[in-house]
Amino acid sequence: MEVAEQRSKVVEAYIQAFEDRNAEAVMALYADEATVEDPYGTEPIKGRDAIYAFYQKAMDLNARLSLDxxxxxxGDIAAFPFTVRVTVDGKRQQLEVIDTFRFDRQGKIIEMRAFWGPLNSQEI
Amino acid sequence: MEVAEQRSKVVEAYIQAFEDRNAEAVMALYADEATVEDPYGTEPIKGRDAIYAFYQKAMDLNARLSLDxxxxxxGDIAAFPFTVRVTVDGKRQQLEVIDTFRFDRQGKIIEMRAFWGPLNSQEI
Incomplete structure (x- = not known):
């Protein structure tokens, strides 16, 4: 399987793991030294424990992801557009995001960046 | 107008300038020291003359862009998904791309990166 296909499959596995609310399956896609910058421009989260907690929190909110x-x-990056839907305080909200995953030589995600801002969030 | 809105408008102006086949209007959005890396992972194009030639060539091919x-x-980046449609040697092709524009303090594009690969191109 060529590299582009492998990386696409990691993104699909990520979306599926999120759908299954399986934070362990998300973490299996990440390198040990990974960083998560969500949104881009804020202080990155570093290390497995902090990244696990980040995903667990999103899953506890019952956030749903769908590829758009x-x-x-x-190169070493996969980029993809998606929508997050979540209900907070009884209000349904959606957030339109583009993520980039940068991969290390072992095919693990070494850097995740999420691009979204104030214009990308709305009540639905 | 807030920063996110200003940056969205630069992207809209970029798409429109492309639609108008106006390479000068594209260049007006770029900083003098800008780089264009298309696709990401290849040697970046540097400097106004080289970037102008890059866009003029795409416009000569009658490439059409549409936001998806x-x-x-x-932060300092705008990211957006779009499709390029172009006819080469009588064959209609489309390419699905995500671009990122990084902006300098003057609101000019200082770094463009285009994310696309072999799986993103198809005949239509």
Missing amino acids: GPVRVA | GPVRVA
């Missing part, structure tokens, strides 16, 4: 287009793979 | 979702603005 194909995964784009270039 | 909202512009995501985070």
Whole structure:
């Protein structure tokens, strides 16, 4: 399987693990030295424990992810557009995001960045 | 106008300039020291003359761009999904891309990166 396909499959596995609310399955995709910057421009989260806690929290909120287009793979990065839907305090909200995953040589995610801002959130 | 809105408008102006086949209007959005890395992972194009030539060539091919979702603005970056449609040697092709624009303090694009790979191109 070529590299672009492998990286697309990691993104699919990520979305599925989220759908299954399986934070361990998400962590299996990450390198030990990974960072998560969500949104981009804020202080990155570093290390497995902190990243696990980040995903567990999102899953506890019952956040749902859906891909909004194909995964784009270039160089060591996969980029993909998706929507997060979540209910907070009884209000349904959606957030439109683009994530980039940078991969290490073992095919693990070494850097995740999420691109979203104030214009990308709305009540639904 | 807040920063996220300003940056979204730069992306809209970029798409429109492309639609108008106006390479000068594209260049007006770029900083003098800008780089263009298309696709990400290849040697970046540097400097106004080289970037202008890059866009002029794409416009000569009559490439058409259409946004496939909202512009995501985070920190100093705008990210957006789009499709390029172009006819080469009588064959209609489409390429699904995510671009990131990094902005300098003057609101000009200082770094463009295009994310696409072999899985993102198809005949239509």
